Amino acid sequence: MKALRRIAPGLTAAAIFGAGLAVGLEAADRAYPPPLERVATASVEVLDTNGLLLRAFATREGRWRLKTTLPDVDPRFINMLIAYEDRRFFDHPGVDPVAAGRAFLQMLANGRVVSGASTLSMQVARLIEPRETRSFTAKLLQAVRAIQIERRLSKREILEIYLTHAPYGGNLEGVRAASLAYFGKEPRRLSIAEAALLVALPQSPEARRPDRHPLAAKDARDRVLSRAAVAQVTGEGELEPAAGEAVPVRRLQLAAHAAHLAETALRLRPEAARHVTTLRRPVQQALEEVAREVAARLDPKVSVAMLLADAETGAIIAEIGSADYFDAGRSGWIDMTRVNRSPGSALKPFIYGLAFEQGLVAQETIIEDRPADFFGYRPKNFDMSYQGDVSIRQALQLSLNVPAVRLLDAVGPSRLMVRFRRAEIRPVLPPHEAPGLAIGLGGVGITLKDLVQAYAALARKGRPVRLGNGIGDVPGEIGAEPLLEPQAAWQVTDILSDVLPPQGSRRLAIAYKTGTSYGYRDAWAIGFDGRHVLGVWVGRPDNAAVPGISGYQTAAPILFAAFAKSGLAPVPLPPPPAGVMRLGQSDLPIAQRRFSTTAAGLVSASAREPAPQIVYPPEGARVDLGVGTGTEVAPLVLKLHGGRAPFRWLANGKPLETMSRRRTGEWWPDGAGYATLTVIDAAGRAASVRIFVE
Numbered sequence: 124m125k126a127l128r129r130i131a132p133g134l135t136a137a138a139i140f141g142a143g144l145a146v147g148l149e150a151a152d153r154a155y156p157p158p159l160e161r162v163a164t165a166s167v168e169v170l171d172t173n174g175l176l177l178r179a180f181a182t183r184e185g186r187w188r189l190k191t192t193l194p195d196v197d198p199r200f201i202n203m204l205i206a207y208e209d210r211r212f213f214d215h216p217g218v219d220p221v222a223a224g225r226a227f228l229q230m231l232a233n234g235r236v237v238s239g240a241s242t243l244s245m246q247v248a249r250l251i252e253p254r255e256t257r258s259f260t261a262k263l264l265q266a267v268r269a270i271q272i273e274r275r276l277s278k279r280e281i282l283e284i285y286l287t288h289a290p291y292g293g294n295l296e297g298v299r300a301a302s303l304a305y306f307g308k309e310p311r312r313l314s315i316a317e318a319a320l321l322v323a324l325p326q327s328p329e330a331r332r333p334d335r336h337p338l339a340a341k342d343a344r345d346r347v348l349s350r351a352a353v354a355q356v357t358g359e360g361e362l363e364p365a366a367g368e369a370v371p372v373r374r375l376q377l378a379a380h381a382a383h384l385a386e387t388a389l390r391l392r393p394e395a396a397r398h399v400t401t402l403r404r405p406v407q408q409a410l411e412e413v414a415r416e417v418a419a420r421l422d423p424k425v426s427v428a429m430l431l432a433d434a435e436t437g438a439i440i441a442e443i444g445s446a447d448y449f450d451a452g453r454s455g456w457i458d459m460t461r462v463n464r465s466p467g468s469a470l471k472p473f474i475y476g477l478a479f480e481q482g483l484v485a486q487e488t489i490i491e492d493r494p495a496d497f498f499g500y501r502p503k504n505f506d507m508s509y510q511g512d513v514s515i516r517q518a519l520q521l522s523l524n525v526p527a528v529r530l531l532d533a534v535g536p537s538r539l540m541v542r543f544r545r546a547e548i549r550p551v552l553p554p555h556e557a558p559g560l561a562i563g564l565g566g567v568g569i570t571l572k573d574l575v576q577a578y579a580a581l582a583r584k585g586r587p588v589r590l591g592n593g594i595g596d597v598p599g600e601i602g603a604e605p606l607l608e609p610q611a612a613w614q615v616t617d618i619l620s621d622v623l624p625p626q627g628s629r630r631l632a633i634a635y636k637t638g639t640s641y642g643y644r645d646a647w648a649i650g651f652d653g654r655h656v657l658g659v660w661v662g663r664p665d666n667a668a669v670p671g672i673s674g675y676q677t678a679a680p681i682l683f684a685a686f687a688k689s690g691l692a693p694v695p696l697p698p699p700p701a702g703v704m705r706l707g708q709s710d711l712p713i714a715q716r717r718f719s720t721t722a723a724g725l726v727s728a729s730a731r732e733p734a735p736q737i738v739y740p741p742e743g744a745r746v747d748l749g750v751g752t753g754t755e756v757a758p759l760v761l762k763l764h765g766g767r768a769p770f771r772w773l774a775n776g777k778p779l780e781t782m783s784r785r786r787t788g789e790w791w792p793d794g795a796g797y798a799t800l801t802v803i804d805a806a807g808r809a810a811s812v813r814i815f816v817e
Contacts, residue, residue: 157271162251162284165190166300168397169385171404172438176303176378178385181294187377189299190396191286193279196298196310200318201282202356207322207347209243213278217244217269244269246325247281250288289325292332293374303378305333305371315357316365319347334374341370380407381593383444383458388594400593401438406431409688410441417681418446418453421661425669426450428459428660429685430575434582435654437590437598441689445664454664463551463568464645464660467638467674468505468522470550472615473542473577473607474563475519475527476585477534480611481811482773482801483718486516486618487708490526490718500560502528505639505673514708515718519618522637524564529718531563533809539563546580546587546606548573565640574649575658577606581619581634582651584697585612604797604813609700610776617705620696625675628683632693635682637674644668648678650686654694657686701793702777712771712778714803734808735766737800742812750795750816758789759816766804773801792816 165188167180182188193201205212211219219242241249248268254261272281291301298321302310306317313321323343324331333340347353348362381402388398414427421427429443444458478484492510494501502524510523518526531539536558543550551568552558559566572590580587585607591598607615619634635650646661646669659678663669672678708716739762740746748757761772768784775798779790792798794816801811 157248157252157268157275159251159272159275162288164188165287165297165396167389167395169381169388170397170399171402171407172400173403174399175404176309177380177400177402177404177407178382179300179377180385180389186294186296187300187304188287188296189303191297191299191310192283193286196286197313197318199315199357200298200310200313200321203318203347203353204322205243206352206356207350208246210352212243215242215244217271217273218242218266241265242269243285244273244281247284247288248272250284250290290328291321291324292328292335295328300377304374307375314365314368315348315361316344316368316370319353319365320344320370323347333370334372337370337372344370378404380404380411381442382448383460384442384593387458387592391594398594401440401591401598402442402593403440406689406691407441409690410443410685413681413685413688414443414446417661417684418450421446422669423452424663424665424667425661425672426453426455426457426459426664427681428571429657429681430460430571431655431657431685431689432575432579432590433654434579434588434651434656437576437579437588437600439591439593439598440655440691442593457664459660459662459664460571462664463570464662464666465565465640466567466569466574466647467565467640467645468524468527469574469636469638469647469649469674470539470565470567470569470577471519471522471527471563472581472619472636473539474531474534475515475618476581476607476611476615477539477542478515478530479614479776480608480799481534481809482715482771482776482778482803483533483809484515484530485711485715486514486614486705487711488515488715488718489513489708490515490518490529492518492523492525495525495529497528497532497560500528502560502564516618519615520622527563528560531560533718536560536562542606543577545603546577547589547601548577548587565638571647571658571660574647575656578636578649578651578658579656580606581612581616582653582656582697584609584700608775608797608799610703613697613699613703614705614776616696617699624683625679628680629687631683631686632695633686634696635679637679639673639675642668643670643672646672646674646676646678648674648682650682651696652694653696655686655689655691657682657689659685712782712803714771714805714807714809715778717807719807733765735770735802735804735810736764737802737810737812738762738764740800740812740814743814744812745815745817747817748792750792756791758791761788761790761800761802762786763802763810766802766808766810767806769805771803773803775799776801 164182166182168176169178171177179187179189245265248265252268287297290296295301295304298310301321302308320340330336331340331343345366348366354362384400410429417427427446431441432439442460444460445455446453448455489512492513504524540558576590585605587601587603587606589598589601616634619636622635624630633650633652635648638647644662644666648659650657659682661672661678746759748759750756763786769782771782772779772788774790797815799811799813801809803809
């Protein structure tokens with residue numbers, strides 16, 4: 124009892140001292156918290172649609188510091204790191220008393236520091252609050268900070284700060300930046316040797332940099348591999364082969380793809396740390412490689428732009444704004460996918476589509492390719508020669524100018540522009556000019572993005588789709604009337620799918636069209652399969668002429684090379700709509716066998732006979748025929764005035780069964796939706812209306 128009485132005051136005093144110390148530490152902890160806000164500064168990243176790094180931007184202080192989470196890293200690396208650096212990481216409160224005691228006894232026995240006692244939590248404290256000197260006081264403060272950090276963060280969060288901020292030599296910080304710079308890959312699947320090197324480097328990052336001191340790096344890595352604790356967490360028999368692997372001797376450049384899109388992402392959302400795009404990195408890399416190879420063969424001032432989109436979703440898969448972003452000679456900083464340029468003949472397919480839609484022509488309709496004067500406008504072919512009588516199919520495949528202008532004169536330039544606008548495609552006319560016949564040969568400005576969006580509608584059977592901007596803009600189907608009716612879109616696609624590939628290119632299952640602007644300033648090639656649309660532009664960003672370039676000889680080979688190297692699985696082109704086929708010339712209605720209009724009108728029409736005019740149904744009417752109600756669908760009565768009998772009626776470009784001399788007829792629709800009704804008289808004159816059947 125006496126002994127207890129003597130001890131009790133001491134215990135009481137110790138308890139009071141301990142309680143006071145705890146209160147003091149608590150107060151100090153609140154008054155002097157760790158500066159955890161510093162861990163938030165990481166490199167801005169631009170990612171592809173699958174989370175792969177497209178481009179990273181250095182921090183303000185010029186460091187590559189990529190945010191890293193545990194799922195970003197190979198689990199074997201985590202196990203090796205803890206085994207080598209801090210075996211009791213998950214058990215201690217920030218300071219490991221066992222390691223600290225061992226280090227103290229070894230120092231007393233040897234008269235020098237033999238081993239350290241720094242935990243991963245203490246290293247994190249040093250990373251977020253570095254100190255100039257390495258003194259006992261600094262170490263003590265580091266330990267206090269580690270305890271404070273442990274009270275505020277989970278073990279997982281502490282590990283992730285270390286993974287993001289650990290130094291790896293030069294301006295590399297974090298295991299992701301180091302893995303990309305030294306191994307050229309994300310750290311999700313590291314070899315044993317690679318993981319061991321990344322464990323070893325942060326202890327002395329400059330002295331062990333493998334690109335400058337490969338022998339020191341190898342020695343440090345091998346010491347990690349020789350640690351018994353490390354051997355326990357690696358696979359049996361893996362350490363010896365790992366020790367025989369060479370260390371990397373050069374530092375690689377971090378990913379720098381899609382430069383223009385990455386810059387746009389930063390400009391639109393400067394506060395964001397990560398920008399997820401719709402691009403696919405393997406496809407983007409492949410197209411960038413094609414652009415570099417092509418640029419090496421072109422004039423030093425000529426650039427290349429490409430845009431690849433998913434026609435089904437409207438997502439941009441790859442975007443090349445220039446051959447080289449940093450090439451001043453080519454004005455590489457200009458994103459040529461967004462600049463208005465003359466499309467040359469690239470808009471011709473849509474002129475032909477309108478003519479198919481209105482029933483003015485079929486693929487085997489004969490049209491004249493001879494000199495013509497359209498009220499003073501005299502188009503000439505690219506090679507200054509003429510083919511005479513050709514089929515519509517040949518005229519489009521050969522990209523003849525005069526037939527295209529004849530058709531545009533018949534369908535109307537304004538109608539073509541209206542179709543583009545309702546599909547959210549915005550060609551730019553010269554100031555204060557109305558749509559004229561010149562737009563059929565490139566007398567209008569359009570961006571590569573808008574041109575790809577227009578051709579995406581062809582891949583979608585005429586249904587327009589909005590392309591996104593690759594970043595935050597939501598792509599998707601445009602809830603409007605089709606750019607072209609499915610029948611007309613298929614006819615155009617069928618013709619373009621049979622155009623011969625450029626010389627030296629392997630034939631691909633794509634439809635494509637080329638264009639060359641006036642004065643050899645722009646060369647275009649746009650191609651598509653059943654899912655993907657790729658547009659190529661070649662020219663000088665300053666709009667100067669490039670003698671000798673053309674869509675077929677310059678841009679088309681790039682199109683075929685890019686499609687072939689993209690790695691995308693080919694998707695078959697859309698099949699023909701029900702009832703649509705390619706008719707032979709002898710099977711065509713008489714009025715469709717030859718297209719005979721001129722700028723002044725239809726030469727075969729009598730001046731005393733008015734042209735045919737559909738009086739019922741009127742343009743834009745909504746006609747309720749009971750489609751979809753389960754009852755028998757009533758026929759739609761057709762009425763017209765004028766014209767010369769006999770008459771041929773067409774519904775959505777498909778001829779009705781018989782010709783008639785009567786000015787009335789009947790049509791049984793296949794289903795609900797928009798429809799185009801056309802009548803052609805014996806003189807070849809036509810009239811059309813667009814209605815909605817329900």
